[in-house]
Amino acid sequence: xxxxxxxxxxxxxxxxxxxxxxxxxxxxxxxxxxxxxxxxxxxxxxxxxxxxxxxxxxxxxxxxxxxxxxxxxxxxxxxxxxxxxxxxxxxxxxxxxxxxxxxxxxxxxxxxxxxxxxxxxxxxxxxxxxxxxxxxxxxxxxxxxxxxxxxxxxxxxxxxxxxxxxxxxxxxxxxxxxxxxxxxxxxxxxxxxxxxxxxxxxxxxxxxxxxxxxxxxxxxxxxxxxxxxxxxxxxxxxxxxxxxxxxxxxxxxxxxxxxxxxxxxxxxxxxxxxxxxxxxxxxxxxxxxxxxxxxxxxxxxxxxxxxxxxxxxxxxxxxxxxxxxxxxxxxxxxxxxxxxxxxxxxxxxxxxxxxxxxxxxxxxxxxxxxxxxxxxxxxxxxxxxxxxxxxxxxxxxxxxxxxxxxxxxxxxxxxxxxxxx
Numbered sequence: 001x002x003x004x005x006x007x008x009x010x011x012x013x014x015x016x017x018x019x020x021x022x023x024x025x026x027x028x029x030x031x032x033x034x035x036x037x038x039x040x041x042x043x044x045x046x047x048x049x050x051x052x053x054x055x056x057x058x059x060x061x062x063x064x065x066x067x068x069x070x071x072x073x074x075x076x077x078x079x080x081x082x083x084x085x086x087x088x089x090x091x092x093x094x095x096x097x098x099x100x101x102x103x104x105x106x107x108x109x110x111x112x113x114x115x116x117x118x119x120x121x122x123x124x125x126x127x128x129x130x131x132x133x134x135x136x137x138x139x140x141x142x143x144x145x146x147x148x149x150x151x152x153x154x155x156x157x158x159x160x161x162x163x164x165x166x167x168x169x170x171x172x173x174x175x176x177x178x179x180x181x182x183x184x185x186x187x188x189x190x191x192x193x194x195x196x197x198x199x200x201x202x203x204x205x206x207x208x209x210x211x212x213x214x215x216x217x218x219x220x221x222x223x224x225x226x227x228x229x230x231x232x233x234x235x236x237x238x239x240x241x242x243x244x245x246x247x248x249x250x251x252x253x254x255x256x257x258x259x260x261x262x263x264x265x266x267x268x269x270x271x272x273x274x275x276x277x278x279x280x281x282x283x284x285x286x287x288x289x290x291x292x293x294x295x296x297x298x299x300x301x302x303x304x305x306x307x308x309x310x311x312x313x314x315x316x317x318x319x320x321x322x323x324x325x326x327x328x329x330x331x332x333x334x335x336x337x338x339x340x341x342x343x344x345x346x347x348x349x350x351x352x353x354x355x356x357x358x359x360x361x362x363x364x365x366x367x368x369x370x371x372x373x374x375x376x377x378x379x380x381x382x383x384x385x386x387x388x389x390x391x392x393x394x395x396x397x398x399x400x401x402x403x404x405x406x407x408x409x410x411x412x413x414x415x416x417x418x419x420x421x
Contacts, residue, residue: 101346161193212287
């Protein structure tokens with residue numbers, strides 16, 4: 001397996017400073033946030049560690065382009081009692097999807113493709129797809145041709161009808177991870193669409209596998225190499241990667257499952273367990289969920305989007321493209337069964353603060369994405385705020401994240417979108 005590099009999202013404990021870890025400069029006052037209230041964040045997160053609900057956590061909040069709080073508490077690994085630190089690496093799983101979408105939009109701005117292009121223009125296996133017209137349980141189904149082809153926009157908004165997961169034989173993680181992306185997409189494209197393209201929302205990891213494959217075909221580069229070259233390197237994301245190199249292994253946080261009130265290491269059939277924690281033997285970069293990163297690296301990417309496509313002099317996207325990506329494009333189609341949420345290009349977008357799925361204490365227009373191991377990142381343009389919450393635990397729950405967001409909201413001094421001087 002070729003070793004490749006990609007940025008990792010982490011937050012750091014105070015002792016990280018003495019261990020030589022580098023971190024962004026923290027200025028709560030410059031960020032128009034109350035430092036005394038933000039000081040509650042590590043205290044609160046440490047309480048969850050003491051209760052045995054999380055092994056450790058890294059949290060980051062930034063406002064007006066300035067990091068106001070960056071904290072690491074607890075342990076990177078419970079068995080060795082290795083403390084969490086700023087350079088701890090997290091598997092962010094489905095938080096990868098909107099980052100893959102950024103890669104696709106870089107190519108769109110290069111003039112290499114358009115959102116309305118049929119996917120079959122780049123992936124011939126999408127030609128002649130069938131659509132499920134009716135089913136009789138698992139006994140039989142009636143097929144017909146869809147009224148139109150699946151487009152790239154359909155894939156990015158989860159409205160393609162493309163299967164959420166590959167065929168059953170490829171679903172065990174070991175098979176999914178060791179099957180080359182081009183083969184996995186080609187095999188899945190032989191399955192019928194679940195609905196007419198553009199008519200419904202159905203979260204599809206395989207849709208983003210297809211997006212990754214389009215990036216490869218159009219760019220002429222391996223998917224992970226393209227993102228490393230065109231996105232991670234320009235943003236200075238030195239700890240982000242799809243295939244972690246061996247010299248990074250000791251910085252990767254362990255993943256736990258909460259069962260009967262106790263944390264236990266996940267099994268070897270889990271993406272965070274056994275050799276899969278390090279992706280040993282992997283052949284698929286997993287554009288739908290394969291990223292390892294740190295909080296500082298994620299901050300650079302999120303702040304780039306909040307800045308309208310630039311960060312520290314690097315122009316990644318135009319303001320118009322960022323606005324398109326982070327605007328709901330799904331119309332009145334219910335997302336996760338809710339009308340108050342919408343999807344942009346890879347991003348979940350708050351449309352109504354009363355929605356059950358709306359992130360608490362965030363504004364309408366906030367765009368975000370979560371990951372399987374209870375990670376979350378969000379950008380609130382109204383408050384000019386970036387939030388990052390990183391733990392490694394299943395099942396996915398939001399109690400600790402919501403508590404963190406509550407403290408963040410309470411610490412905002414000026415609630416308007418006006419930037420600090």
